[in-house]
Amino acid sequence: MTDAPSLESLTEALLSAARSAGAEAADAMAVASTSLSIDTRAGALEQAERSEGTEIGLRVLVGKRQACVSGSDLRAETMATMAERAVAMARLAPEDPHCGLADPSQLAKGWDVAALDLADVGTEPEATALQEAALACEAAAAGVSGVTQVESTSAGFGRTRIHLAASNGFSGGYMRTGHMLSASAITGTGTAMDRDHCYEHRIYHGDLPTPAEVGALAGERAAARSGARKPPSGRFPVLYDERAATSIIGHLLSAANGAAIARGSSWLIGKVGEAVLPEALSLTEDPHRVRISGSRPFDGEGLATRASAIVENGRLARWVLDLASARKLGLESTANAARGTSAPPSPSVSNVTLTPGSASRDELLSSMGTGLLVTSLIGSTINPNTGDYSRGASGFWVENGEIAYPVHECTIAGNLLDMLASLTPANDAKAHKSHRIPSLLVEGLTLAGA
Known part of the structure; x- marks a missing residue:
């Protein structure tokens, strides 16, 4: 996903708006997220969801009073209004002698995000690939002896970018991703039904267990609960x-x-x-x-x-x-x-x-x-x-x-x-x-x- 404007520029614009509105100190956060999930049931697609958006948040400090505002409208005039409202709220808030930003000497410096390997930077998975994975997961769960029905299976992907900046000089951000597979299976019928599940999440798709493994484990766990x-x-x-x-x-x-x-x-x-x-x-x-x-x-x-x-x-x-x-x-x-x-x-x-x-x-x-x-x-x-x-x-x-x-x-x-x-x-x-x-x-x- 290409950020336009960038998350860093959004946080800087929020800090500038806070200063103009009368804040003595402030910090700002911008979060851009993408998520895609596919649910299947009874061998067919049940639900497909995709969301994509950017949210911004601002905390302002006036003396020992603080207030927070957030929104998803990224226009400059909206950020100015957010800052004005936050400052007005802070002036009415009770004093908190312990609130405040970090001293600049406390701030992180020279971190290495790449060394943490938090993001699978490959192509976002196609919805059809996620549907195939969910269906394979469901089939594996249904094939376990003792499973009477598969309640649900899901496959999903998420990507989140964040950037944090503050008037004390801090500015930094990173991205993380997640790939998910889950299945929930039922054993028994009527009032004798019991269920269990398997949920797996990894940063990299290649680290996930296979759909067959996830489905089979969910089925085996559920079948073991019979009676x-x-x-x-x-x-x-x-x-x-x-x-x-x-x-x-x-x-x-x-x-x-x-x-x-x-x-x-x-x-x-x-x-x-x-x-x-x-x-x-x-x-x-x-x-x-x-x-x-x-x-x-x-x-x-x-x-x-x-x-x-x-x-x-x-x-x-x-x-x-x-x-x-x-x-x-x-x-x-x-x-x-x-x-x-x-x-x-x-x-x-x-x-x-x-x-x-x-x-x-x-x-x-x-x-x-x-x-x-x-x-x-x-x-x-x-x-x-x-x-x-x-x-x-x-x-x-x-x-x-x-x-x-x-x-x-x-x-x-x-x-x-x-x-x-x-x-x-x-x-x-x-x-x-x-x-x-x-x-x-x-x-x-x-x-x-x-």
Whole structure:
């Protein structure tokens, strides 16, 4: 796609409009995106969608007050109006002593976007090619014994270019792409129906599994759920399959988010330097992994991203901070700001990796004896202050270290501090994922089932 005008020129025009409208400082963002998706069902095209557009966003600061505006009209007169409205809004906004741009000395310099390999710069796939891939995916899922119907299959492509500029002198941008295949299959009929799926996403099309592989895996997962029933109630070990294990670490990352810490609503408050995981485990962030969707050369405030530990040798090493949350806490930003065009920056992680274990998932399954293997989670009730945890789950009941039967309609409950302290990781984390988390065995959770 050719940008006319360029994203860089759009951000510069927004900053100029902000200065003319009376802003003391400002930052601007322009995002150009293209997406194409094809859905098939029952061996035929069900839906085809394509979207293409550019969105612009402006944040202005007047003293210690700020406001954000966004739009998709790229005309100069519209940008002038946006800036005038943003400045008027900022003058009426409550003061925030912690808002503001980065000091120029903090800004990223000399990054190498090409080294991150974030974009497949080949030709955009044709709709017919995506349709053929989706149909092949559907056929593979339907061909699995035990699958009664294929709920949906999809193939898609996306490309996003961003550019960020600010009145403190920062200006930078990059492009990323994504190719996607997914299938959802059903086993059983009527009230005995159950489903499962497979979703695959890669930056490069050549890194995707084949449609036949994706469809077959979706079908096999669904067929394995035939005859699912409720498990017994009680206190049992729970093994979170790699697909579900990311959620456990996600709760830890949410509690370590600087915005939650600054609000005083986190069960990790006061625990920097304390043990939150077993001593053998570390949780590291690396925004510079090659060909990984979460990688980025700078954060949403123009600070240089870098690899660092969030949990090191079991102990909480730091919070996840942007500039505002860092200022509130009297700390330095960890370059974790993320943002869109319509809101101020907020803290967010990019790529994280949990130390893998030495055992396979099947070996952990064997060692757990009797308990629950979780493959899917629904709903979430997490007390942000205490870490009390309750989630709906489905998966497989395990007896004598072997899968006995599929289960659904059960609830898992515990406390995240206790759960994290007892984690035993497998060695099955997927290398292509932004969150590289293996299957996790947790001791002694409460199950509510039959």
